[in-house]
Amino acid sequence: xxxxxxxxxxxxxxxxxxxxxxxxxxxxxxxxxxxxxxxxxxxxxxxxxxxxxxxxxxxxxxxxxxxxxxxxxxxxxxxxxxxxxxxxxxxxxxxxxxxxxxxxxxxxxxxxxxxxxxxxxxxxxxxxxxxxxxxxxxxxxxxxxxxxxxxxxxxxxxxxxxxxxxxxxxxxxxxxxxxxxxxxxxxxxxxxxxxxxxxxxxxxxxxxxxxxxxxxxxxxxxxxxxxxxxxxxxxxxxxxxxxxxxxxxxxxxxxxxxxxxxxxxxxxxxxxxxxxxxxxxxxxxxxxxxxxxxxxxxxxxxxxxxxxxxxxxxxxxxxxxxxxxxxxxxxxxxxxxxxxxxxxxxxxxxxxxxxxxxxxxxxxxxxxxxxxxxxxxxxxxxxxxxxxxxxxxxxxxxxxxxxxxxxxxxxxxxxxxxxxxxxxxxxxxxxxxxxxxxxxxxxxxxxxxxxxxxxxxxxxxxxxxxx
Amino acid sequence: xxxxxxxxxxxxxxxxxxxxxxxxxxxxxxxxxxxxxxxxxxxxxxxxxxxxxxxxxxxxxxxxxxxxxxxxxxxxxxxxxxxxxxxxxxxxxxxxxxxxxxx
Numbered sequence: 137x138x139x140x141x142x143x144x145x146x147x148x149x150x151x152x153x154x155x156x157x158x159x160x161x162x163x164x165x166x167x168x169x170x171x172x173x174x175x176x177x178x179x180x181x182x183x184x185x186x187x188x189x190x191x192x193x194x195x196x197x198x199x200x201x202x203x204x205x206x207x208x209x210x211x212x213x214x215x216x217x218x219x220x221x222x223x224x225x226x227x228x229x230x231x232x233x234x235x236x237x238x239x240x241x242x243x244x245x246x247x248x249x250x251x252x253x254x255x256x257x258x259x260x261x262x263x264x265x266x267x268x269x270x271x272x273x274x275x276x277x278x279x280x281x282x283x284x285x286x287x288x289x290x291x292x293x294x295x296x297x298x299x300x301x302x303x304x305x306x307x308x309x310x311x312x313x314x315x316x317x318x319x320x321x322x323x324x325x326x327x328x329x330x331x332x333x334x335x336x337x338x339x340x341x342x343x344x345x346x347x348x349x350x351x352x353x354x355x356x357x358x359x360x361x362x363x364x365x366x367x368x369x370x371x372x373x374x375x376x377x378x379x380x381x382x383x384x385x386x387x388x389x390x391x392x393x394x395x396x397x398x399x400x401x402x403x404x405x406x407x408x409x410x411x412x413x414x415x416x417x418x419x420x421x422x423x424x425x426x427x428x429x430x431x432x433x434x435x436x437x438x439x440x441x442x443x444x445x446x447x448x449x450x451x452x453x454x455x456x457x458x459x460x461x462x463x464x465x466x467x468x469x470x471x472x473x474x475x476x477x478x479x480x481x482x483x484x485x486x487x488x489x490x491x492x493x494x495x496x497x498x499x500x501x502x503x504x505x506x507x508x509x510x511x512x513x514x515x516x517x518x519x520x521x522x523x524x525x526x527x528x529x530x531x532x533x534x535x536x537x538x539x540x541x542x543x544x545x546x547x548x549x550x551x552x553x554x555x556x557x558x559x560x561x562x563x564x565x566x567x568x569x570x571x572x573x574x575x576x577x578x579x580x581x582x583x584x585x586x587x588x589x590x591x592x593x594x595x596x597x598x599x600x601x602x603x
Numbered sequence: 604x605x606x607x608x609x610x611x612x613x614x615x616x617x618x619x620x621x622x623x624x625x626x627x628x629x630x631x632x633x634x635x636x637x638x639x640x641x642x643x644x645x646x647x648x649x650x651x652x653x654x655x656x657x658x659x660x661x662x663x664x665x666x667x668x669x670x671x672x673x674x675x676x677x678x679x680x681x682x683x684x685x686x687x688x689x690x691x692x693x694x695x696x697x698x699x700x701x702x703x704x705x706x
Contacts, residue, residue, distance in 0.1 A: 221683075237683035238676055336676075370666035371677065439640040450617065457618070459698060464689035470699050471618070479620030487619050488629065491610075492636060494617040507650030508643040514651045549635050 140165035141300040145357040148303055149205045152198070159198070159208025162303070163191035163252055166210045170254070170301045177277045179286070179295040181215055182223060183255035190252040197250055205360055207250030212302035214293050215256040216263060217348065218337040219243050226339045227271040228261045230456050230463045230481025240337020241372065242306060242348050242365040249364050254302050257292030261483045263310050263341040264449065265289050266551055267540070268317070270485040275542055278320060280580055284539040287317030293351045294321040298580075304352040304361055310341045311441055312534075312558025314349040315570035315584060319534035322572045322580030324599070325351045326358045329589050330565030331376040333362075334369035342448040343374075345441075345562040355599040358569065362592060381590025384528075390419050390598070391429040391527030407576030408533045415573060415583055415602060416531055422601055429523045429530065433516035434560060440516070441559035442552055443496050443509035449486075450493025456481065488548065517564040524566075524588035529598045531585055532557045534570040538579035561586050569595045571602045604634040 194208035218236035260270035268291030276291040279299035286295040290307025294317030307314040309327035318325025350361035368377040458477025465476040496505035561568035570582035587594040671678030690697040
């Protein structure tokens with residue numbers, strides 16, 4: 137049984153429960169695959185040296201009578217989620233040897249369930265990017281084509297799952313960082329409703345957007361991981377419980393933005409557009425009604441997203457000052473200590489965004505940029521709430537193209553434009569999932585479903601139809 | 604295009620030391636990006652204040668103000684926090700003297 141690493145979490149869980157395999161078998165199968173492929177793919181920044189010990193402990197817990205679907209399941213964890221006593225760097229030089237002093241709430245929940253942590257995965261530095269090319273520790277390559285990116289920012293997590301170096305993974309999604317790499321690597325990636333999962337112990341990028349989400353091989357696995365990590369937490373003041381949003385009843389209606397007019401062909405994203413159309417019509421055959429919806433505020437959404445992103449990044453990252461932890465360089469005075477530590481500790485994209493955030497928040501520009509972005513955001517949220525009065529889910533592509541070549545988008549603005557489909561859900565706080573939709577030009581691609589606040593159930597049920 | 608001086612001033616405000624060779628590239632990139640996101644100024648409507656108010660929580664989740672016990676997720680972390688401090692001497696964390704004589 138050398139291919140245990142290719143199982144889904146749900147399949148492996150059944151075999152574990154039936155006593156057909158052990159957690160140690162599963163862990164070894166993943167470690168074996170990592171040995172073969174990780175040097176090449178650079179999905180893991182670190183593979184923990186106690187994986188087999190963790191698996192033995194899980195087997196012992198099962199022998200003692202415990203049972204949880206994640207007991208003994210090997211998972212990969214993005215390098216911005218804290219596991220006590222282990223390094224966590226957000227793929228940045230400024231935190232290169234930083235050791236976490238506590239467990240993130242999601243980690244505590246996974247430890248209680250008995251999951252095994254294989255290692256920490258590569259990402260764009262501080263979750264700023266969309267291709268994992270902004271990691272301080274080298275790009276993650278796409279397991280389906282090593283000349284291409286794995287997507288980002290959770291590129292290492294998606295590549296680890298796609299290459300069967302883990303059964304599932306956690307990523308974080310600020311503007312598509314779970315869904316984008318899932319689409320590029322041909323796996324499932326889900327961003328929960330804002331507040332559904334605690335961010336305590338997640339290194340903050342943009343606090344009004346960030347959510348931790350699962351990256352898995354199947355919809356069922358995503359649902360299982362989500363149900364394990366969700367819930368209100370006193371350590372994250374924005375977290376909510378399941379009853380926060382009212383329960384909805386299914387309408388069997390799928391919406392699509394009117395801008396993507398499927399008849400007049402004005403929706404031009406090549407092969408991905410074709411997949412989108414085919415899938416939309418296949419849902420019709422499965423008994424769903426299709427409805428074109430007006431979301432005029434999608435137009436300024438990307439600009440609003442980036443203004444808010446820059447603003448919050450510049451404030452969140454001001455905590456890295458070279459004084460209390462992380463890289464600490466000495467200059468000729470205190471100002472120099474800060475500027476040197478931050479200048480050398482942060483990579484080029486991070487520095488650029490901090491400067492852009494400083495610009496849009498400065499006194500003369502605040503209203504024209506940040507103020508207007510918050511107005512656009514509020515308007516988009518209203519339009520989404522209105523749309524979900526008549527539809528269960530909205531279908532769009534996840535990314536406008538399959539994975540691009542490493543180095544292809546060296547101009548930062550061209551990389552930002554690729555986020556057009558994913559950022560709206562972060563602006564509005566709605567849950568969204570990327571589901572594999574076959575291949576375009578031989579490369580995986582994904583389609584995105586977005587649901588009403590708190591209605592992850594609609595994502596899973598519609599997602600199963602696409603799977 | 605934003606000027607060289609503006610880039611240097613932004614870097615200073617952001618407490619970032621940047622290399623002289625980076626300035627021209629930053630002028631170009633920052634200008635391009637600002638031009639793109641500048642379309643936001645055409646949006647009608649007023650500043651909505653803190654964006655978190657638009658999010659899920661309309662009120663903060665509060666917790667009891669109690670000391671954390673040993674073994675609690677956030678309790679008993681003094682040693683590991685101290686260990687992360689870059690410079691230590693005789694059990695003290697060392698920082699630069701910030702009140703200095705006028706030069």
